[in-house]
Amino acid sequence: MASPWFEGTPTTDRRVTGGGSPGIRRVEDPADRIVRWDGRRGADDDAHGRGPESHDSWNQRVRGETPTQRLDRCYAELLQEVRLAQAGVQLLLACQLSLAFTPRFAVLTDDQRHLYVVGLVLSCAAAAMLIAPAPFHRMLFQQRLKRQVVVAAGRFVLCGLLLMLLAMGAALMLILSVVVDGRLAVGVSAATMSWCAMWWYAVPLVRRIRRTRRIASVTAVTDRRRG
Known part of the structure; x- marks a missing residue:
């Protein structure tokens, strides 16, 4: 099963086409045949390439959830x-x-x-x-x-x-x-607590910050394209 396109993991069942602004790839997801614009690896753009969509909108479209x-x-x-x-x-x-x-x-x-x-x-x-x-x-x-x-x-x-x-x-x-x-x-107690804190908080937080920055960069490119 292919990795979700929004997780930023390259998959073999996605087709990348040319065109668009430099550094931007047009990615077609065969799961629902919706074309999206993403940055280096992927971002939560809506079905029309207008930038990140809301969680409710994405879940309604992908999962069919209200x-x-x-x-x-x-x-x-x-x-x-x-x-x-x-x-x-x-x-x-x-x-x-x-x-x-x-x-x-x-x-x-x-x-x-x-x-x-x-x-x-x-x-x-x-x-x-x-x-x-x-x-x-x-x-x-x-x-x-x-x-x-x-x-x-x-x-x-x-x-x-x-x-x-x-x-x-x-x-x-x-x-x-x-x-x-x-x-x-x-010393041992501090090292152990730091180890736990790294996996519980630091690593997920870094991942979240990177994703937020990636979406912000894609949004900025989308706004420039509109302008």
Whole structure:
């Protein structure tokens, strides 16, 4: 199956024709035989080459979805992401809650106890944010605010993932402080958190920025063509 044309991945079933402005390729997608203008690899132009189209318009044309159906699908996809994240934060929180009742907890230093409390609070906060989409949706049920629910739930999940990352760092630092030297524990914990942050936030953000710039450049070329 060919990669979507808007993902910027070259495919073998797309036909590139000449013409147009320098650096602009005319790409025909055989899936729906709609001609679009794109930049270096692809952009979300409408069917008439007039620049990026809205999400609702694109989903209506490609997926045959109405705006309401698109919101339902987005919320269902978000819940799948929440279930994946909740499994991690629940496991972390369960381990932290049980730690206080182990014999080894009594020999922890004051700094380690403080670190434990910080990690425990962060885990609880993360769990609360990842659970928040469910009560938020239930409180606004049948109020015709699905778009607001989807937007708010997405923000809840992003905040919950950030809190979970901090909780993981605190838990890892606590365990390493018992096993190795304090400076090494801080260094390893910081490196691990940076590794997670890179894949959770940095890489997707870079991809998003690149796509936004690519669409902006295509829009600018389209405007010059009109002028």
